[in-house]
Amino acid sequence: MTLNRNQIIMLGVSLIVLLVIAAGAGYYFANGGQHGESSAGTQDGSGKEVLYYYDPMFPQQQFDKPGKSPFMDMQLVPKYAGEDSGEESPGVSIDPAIVQNLGIRTAEATVGRIESSLAVTGTIEFNERDVAIVEARSGGFVQRTYNRAPSDLVSAGAPIADVLVPDWGGAQAEYIALARSGNTEFANAAKARMRLLGMPDSLIRRVVRTGKPHSVYTISTPISGAIQSLNVRQGMTLMQGQPLAEVNGIGTVWLNAAIPEARARDVRAGQSAIAQLQSFPGIEFTGKVIAILPTAETDSRTLTARIELANKGGRLRPGMFASVSFADASSPTILVPSEAIIETGARTLVMLSNDKGRYRPAEVRIGREGGGQTEILAGLSPGEKVIVSGQFLVDSEASLSGIKVRPIDGEQTSVPTKTKKGYQAFGRIEAIKSGTVTLSHEPVKALNWPAMTMDFKLSKPSLVRGFKKGDRIRFRFEQTGSGAVVKSISLREAKQ
Known part of the structure; x- marks a missing residue:
């Protein structure tokens, strides 16, 4: 049968219509015969245009149709057009239901101090500022000693030696004669001369009281403490100013604590410290840092913090070891939970969260960490909210969406100002x-x-x-x- 031109055209149109109907039926049955399923570039039940679907756990993978994720046992999430338009504040928007399902938590940046966790060891030493040197006031001879020895503990006024000073006899006799003559003016001058010769006031009072010369006097310790050195023996000859003994007080002692060089900024003069010793379990000795010594130990790379401790009863002995902990001496600073910090290697980030449900990465400079908190030295203001759980997923989504990281010196707009001037x-x-x-x-x-x-x-x-x-x-x-x-x-x- 021969077909004319018009018949051929009509047959072609009929075939095209049949093909379109077959394709539509195939799509209908392939999707379970259900209406309302949207694909990329269409609208879903919310009326918004869907760009693509994705798994929040793997946001880099995009899908054209809704359904279950091939990675996780959860439904794919639609990505709507206009979510990241410049009309709103910078950031990525995430559906509140997804936020709840992912367990995203936020926390405010607060002002506070890092809890100190610095614990070191130290050694008890003598207080080198509490030292007395016992000397001979004048040349003479040692008549008697009192069985003292180095490291003996003595009380203030304890005798060291009896010394005969022949040169004092003439001055004392002169004073006695003038005092008996009734010449008060010359007697006072003679008394002043005795003092210049080195006679102690106790000996001068004894001469005045008894009216007799006393050329032997007892050298005693001016303070209580331990005898560090003793250079006097019975029968020896003394020169004026010759050192006889050195006494170190033990009312207070020094605790020299070794501070790691990396933690030097955590300790400062005036800071409180608590020492514990194995010799006294359960007892804490509280002191104060009086100095940070100017040199470092090259072998151990440590600095020395000098702590002064009260030594009631002389229980703390030089040479004892102690464990030392320091009270927090840091200045108040901005703190965020340490789990909010994202270390990329090149920089440090946190994920900001605003009240409109938008999220944006911000670069920060961090300081110390302790007690689950991290110092923020720059990049955040008090009151700004950061994500502390799920921030890596949100950061991935922000990266895919091309959200720019807020720089450290950028503006912080989430903290309300009291006045326009600050x-x-x-x-x-x-x-x-x-x-x-x-x-x-x-x-x-x-x-x-x-x-x-x-x-x-x-x-x-x-x-x-x-x-x-x-x-x-x-x-x-x-x-x-x-x-x-x-x-x-x-x-x-x-x-x-």
Whole structure:
């Protein structure tokens, strides 16, 4: 049968229609005969355009259709168009249901101190500032000693030796003669001469009281303590100023603690310390760091912190070993839970969370870590929220979405400001240093800060010109990526 041109065209159209109907039926039955299933580039039940579907645990893998994830036993999540548009604050948006399913938790950056965990060892030593040198006041002869020996413990006033000083006899006889003559003026001059010859006041009073010369006097220790050296023997001849003994007091002792060089910033003069010794289990000896010695031990790479301890009853003996722990001496700083920190190798990040359910990575500079908290030296402000659980998944999603990392010096917009010019507070100057000032300030309600003492940077060094420690002031400061910066200072008006 021969077909004309029109018949051929009609047959072709019929075939195309049949093919379209067959394709539609095949898609219908392939999807279970259900309507409403959306694919990439279409709309789902929410009316939003779906770009693709993904597994939150593997956000880098994209799927064209909904369904179960091939990686996890969970439904794929739609990625909607316009979620990361520039009309909203920068960040990636995640459905609240997904946030709950993934167990994402957040925490606020707060102001506080890192709990100190520094525990070291130290050795008890003599207090080298509590030393007395016993010398001969004048040349003479040792008539008697009192059986003392090095390392003996003696009390103040304990006798060391009896010394005969022949040169004192003439001066004493002269005074006695003048006193008996009734010439008070010359007698007083003779008494002053005896004192210049080195006679102790106790011996002069004895001559005045008895009216007889006494050329033998007893040398005694001026303080209580341990005899470190003893250089006097019966019958020996003494020269004026010759050292006879050295006595070291034991009322206080030094505890020299070895501080690792890497932890040197955790210890400072004036800081409290607690010592424990095996000799006295359950007893704590509290002292204070009086100095950080200026040299380091090259072999052990340690610094020496000198701690002064009260030694009631002389229980602490030089040479004893002690375990030492230090009270926290750090200044208040911004803290976040350590689990919120993301170390990439090239930089350190946290995932910020705002009240609109958007998340954005921010670069930070961290300090010490302790007690589950990490210091934030720059990059965050108090009150900003960070993700502490699930942050790696959110960071992956932000990377896929092209969300830029907020730099350390970037603006922090999540902390409400009290005024357009910053925050105002009252305080007291505790110390003035180069470029910084230490202030004890009243609570700052706008930042939820309690009353505390902390360091503030100065926008200009000239701000503190004319001020001194103890001045009560009104000051204005701003929060920046590198911390609180004082912008102005004035003396606080006296209360009426």
